Amino acid sequence: MTSMLRIATATLALLAAATVAHAADPVVIGLEIPLSPPGDPTAGQLIRRGGELAIEYINGPMGGVLGDRKAALAVQDSQGRTESGIAAYRRLVSEDHAVAVTGFFHSSVNLAANEVAKELGVPTMATQASASDITGKHYDVAFRTHVIDPVRVSAWLDFIKAKNFKRVAILAETTDYGIGLAEETEKQSKQQKLAVEFMTVTFDHGSTDLTPLLLQVKAFRPDLLVNIGVGQPMDLMVEQAATLGITPQTPMLVSYDAPIRPQFWQLHPKTGAGLYFIAYYSPKQKLSDAGEWFAKAYEEKYKESPVYSSLNGFGDVLIIAQAVNQAKSTDPKAVIKALETGTFKSWTSSPVTFPRADGVFFHNWSPPVLILQYTAANQDWKEASVIVEHAGSAP
């Protein structure tokens, strides 16, 4: 009897110790980002900065998660490849025990990870991946806080109509992002019955020489060249189009916000002026108090103004922490329910929700889409002219 009592006491003590240890474990939020080519590592680093500052905010001004627990960030490199992305997601879930995985930049990676997330049940949140199917497939686990293809395309069709362009050349990489945007452009232009002739040329993301394709584009004599490359192909196209004399006579629109990054002018000191580009954040936008905290902390730490990638990386990690608090649990199903039903604070002054809306807007919150133009070399992106301002809603 005495030995039974001893065994029972020892067992209870062990269980109590395990519970205390578990309760003290940080709540891990996974960040899956491209940190090496062929992914866009600049984007990955910027998102990471946002994620790391979010953890500081959560553990500092926000007071932690689930009472007294700290938040922690686990980071994995997707390399911009689907197979690496799947492996990274699995590691974050099974080894790091992440309650959710965010940071996705490349659509291909996000789409692939979502297929695994559907099985493993840990939610994903796209930070800057825009392919429609990411949320269009209506997976319970998939969420997004970024512009989706239909909205982006709607913005640049507004731009095309406003400028009265009649011949538009689209050079798109053969990724989910590139093909998705090219197809959506075709679809919306038909729906709107636009009197615009499009020439679409696709290229492999790993191409190092776009000269043959650009020669074809030059022969087409477009009024506008839409650059749907990400990372190195985008930069190559900016340079090689200038060499062939396509730009600056024919304006170029870059499909995402790479030109706002500090390194843009180092790579394109002579070819960047006159470029149009998509952006998702305007300095005129009002930030939330968390956004203000982030902007100040970012400028102190990195000696430069924050850009959208960092802002949204910050916002996504913060949203997940709030969802865990609202769910009062780290259980993935509870976190998903909280994300669907809750209202969250992010970097913008407007609250973020993820309704079970129709179509591609399912589980989606979108910032506004802007089209900016650099009017001078070495121009600060905050001084760039705002040509189009499009709400982040359905076309």
Place this chain on the structure above:
Amino acid sequence: MFTTELFVQTLIAGVVIGVLYALMALGITFIYSIVKMINWSMGEFYMIGGYLQYLLIVEWLGTDLWWVAAPLSAFGVFLLGYLLEPLLIKPMFTTAVERKDDYAIVVTIALLLMLRNLAAALGGPYQRTPGSNLPTVMLGPLPESGARLAAFLCALAAIALFYLLLKKTWLGLALRAAAQSRIGAQTAGVDVFRLDQVAFGIGVGLAGLAGALLAPVFMVFPTSGVVTTVKGFEIIVIGGLGSIPGALVAGVLLGVVESLGASFISAPYQNVYGFLLVVLVLLVRPTGLFGERTRQA
């Protein structure tokens, strides 16, 4: 869309890029002809050449002195190869390594991974460019960037100098002797191990020169050598392993086929056309266009 002007422009673009590919491939084929091994890390030496060019121009020389920086970068890569060879490659001959080919594959792939990750760790994952002040030049109907044209002309000059080195110097004579018969050269008193060191250095130096010349054209980043490695191996298969004229002809052929295919057939399959050419050559002439059958005891 097909027009004569477009065809000529694409052809010229293909020849220009082809000569640049050939410079990359020359190093691979030269190392094979002397050391009798495939160096799978050639792309990384190309990448190092690009980084050296970037550093020399941005930190010391300025954009206008690119023509001073390029040979310095090539020499830097030569030195790196010269120092690495006794550590990594020489044991293949001096120790009891039974399966030399497997050893070479393992060692050079390990070197590839190490150099690539070292570049990412030291330089970060970002793209960089040394820039160029050279103006755009008209090559017939084709506007060509000054940097790319300069790279093309320097590549031709480097190939010509390399040819003269092999044909007109004592070093070249020793290298040719070793390529024909290592044992024969050794019997004649040539220090083949020292020759291997020099040959390895020269081979990677050629790749480094290609990287330095192309840094303002294709930018520099840790994996910038990946595509060049693939192109290099396509070229040596098409041209023939160990054949220097073969590397030049195959490089131009590959550049032209890819350009014309991307322009007039289908752009997304630009890289596939090169592989189709490889398959065709293997079917018709398995030793390559300029390769020779060899026998091993």
